[in-house]
Amino acid sequence: MDIWKRFGEKEITHSMAHYLQAVAALKNDKGFARVGDIADRLGVSKSGVTSMLRSLQSRGLVDHEPYGCVELTPLGLQLARRTESNRRLLSVFLSEILGVAESVAEEDACMIEHLVSPQAAVELLRLTTFLRSQHPAALQFREAFRNTPRTCSDHAPGDCDICGATCLVDSLLRPPPAADAGPAA
Amino acid sequence: MDIWKRFGEKEITHSMAHYLQAVAALKNDKGFARVGDIADRLGVSKSGVTSMLRSLQSRGLVDHEPYGCVELTPLGLQLARRTESNRRLLSVFLSEILGVAESVAEEDACMIEHLVSPQAAVELLRLTTFLRSQHPAALQFREAFRNTPRTCSDHAPGDCDICGATCLVDSLLRPPPAADAGPAA
DNA sequence: CAAGAAAGTTTAGGCATGTTAACTCTCGGA
DNA sequence: TCCGAGAGTTAACATGCCTAAACTTTCTTG
Structure with missing residues (x-):
């Protein structure tokens, strides 16, 4: 029952997906993608880009030789487009x-x-x-x-198999409880 | 344009969400939640649980005194239920x-x-x-x-505003390109 | 061509989340 | 009462992803 642990085993992480998209977009807009442009576009430091590129290269998603431009591999391009x-x-x-x-x-x-x-x-x-x-x-x-109701009490009084005891709508739209950890009795 | 960076600023992370759910489930099933039970349920080490509990406590999501049981705060319970x-x-x-x-x-x-x-x-x-x-x-x-087609060439020949140039279906269902970074010319 | 500017990399470090190994606390039974 | 088993914690370390600062490479230009 450890589906949740596979979060870290996805083919790419959130960050990687955005690096790939940035490279694809720069390639598209300017014809080439440099470290500094990627950094600007993503709002990260250039050193961060360098190290992420190393990681992406080790996964076969980009080609990048030191001081050169960055290219997406076919796999990297596919992932960028898919994302x-x-x-x-x-x-x-x-x-x-x-x-x-x-x-x-x-x-x-x-x-x-x-x-x-x-x-x-x-x-x-x-x-x-x-x-x-x-x-x-x-x-x-x-x-x-357009006229469909929002709460479980409307669509399934007392028995919504999705929400269970507390209607999602109620719990989602209600402001959070007093945050200071003090269940006053 | 840095929406993507807010990934790390969500109220809780993927891991945290599952720790909270584990605590809620144990409370529900057995009446209390101990470190070891949480560890077993999530498939992580007990020391991992201890350190995550510290982090959750600092965010006001659980109450946990050393060697004691774990309780969800109202906020923690709300997040667990919502998730x-x-x-x-x-x-x-x-x-x-x-x-x-x-x-x-x-x-x-x-x-x-x-x-x-x-x-x-x-x-x-x-x-x-x-x-x-x-x-x-x-x-x-x-x-x-039931009878709706799947590909863009059916529903919007040559002009799907979602997929752009390459239909999602084509790129998603096609096997990945040769992974070994060698665009053979 | 040489020197400074611009671009990129390395190093050292921080935070989150996990691990193992070693240590400490708690509790139940002889 | 005290001792050992089991539960929990701490310590040291790994990985991913980010930063700032220092260093290196490359480009541009007089």
């Missing part, structure tokens, strides 16, 4: 389908982009494009979904 | 709505559970309960969605 597509997809899904505020949608997408499995991404893309389409069922959905 | 609800929600959404295989859905949910914003979670719950319901629009959706 970017995932982010766009999540962002659209969250903001357009779910109606979450743009800024929140983008932040969520950025946090999650590298963690979504290919299987889930493919199906989420299918759902998103379907629900945005002009298909009659999609039109009906949009009309009906 | 668990998020995971159940994501798991149901991925497997039931999107049709992703259970095992993949659970792994994805576990990776993402602590990163989903309250806003997104609330709306995702709304969407999920709606699409699972007997509402006519939901019935129509399920019928129609």
Whole structure:
């Protein structure tokens, strides 16, 4: 039951994903990617870039010889593209389908982009494009979904199999309890 | 443009979320949570638990005096519950709505559970309960969605605003390129 | 071509999270 | 009462990812 430990075994970490995307973007914009440009773009120090590049190179994701420019390997490019597509997809899904505020949608997408499995991404893309389409069922959905209630007490009084005892909505939208560790009795 | 750096500033990390959940579960199952039980449940060493508890205590998420049992503070309990609800929600959404295989859905949910914003979670719950319901629009959706195509060339030939140049489906389902960093010309 | 500026790297160190090994505390039984 | 087993903690170390400061390489320009 140790799924959670595999967090550290993902093919790439959050940081790595963003380094790869930065290299891809610079390659695209200027034709080449230098250490300093990557550092500027990501808001990290140049030494941080150097050491991350070493790590990415050891994983076969970039090519980088000292004092030279950085190139993505085919694998690195694939991961960069995949991560970017995932982010766009999540962002659209969250903001357009779910109606979450743009800024929140983008932040969520950025946090999650590298963690979504290919299987889930493919199906989420299918759902998103379907629900945005002009298909009659999609039109009906949009009309009906607008008026759907938010809390479990509305959709499943006393028995929501997702939320259990406390409705997610209640616990999420309520302000946090007094933080100073003092359960007053 | 440094959203990505806020990854490290989330209220809790992936590890912390699972420690909190372990404590909550043990409290629930046995009435108390000891260091050794937490270690067993999470598959980490006892010393790892001790040091994580120090960190959680400094954030006001648990109470723990040396050689004693562990208690969740109100804030810690709230985070544990929230994370668990998020995971159940994501798991149901991925497997039931999107049709992703259970095992993949659970792994994805576990990776993402602590990163989903309250806003997104609330709306995702709304969407999920709606699409699972007997509402006519939901019935129509399920019928129609079953036959929706997967690739961009079907739903938006040559112009998918999510995927850009390369359809997500193509890049996700294609096997990775030869990994040995050798772009053979 | 040489010298300074610009770019990049190395070194040393910090924080989070984990490990193992060795030490200390607590408690139950002879 | 006291002693040993088991539970918990500390110490020392590893890895990932970041920083600042010092050093090296490369470029530019007079």
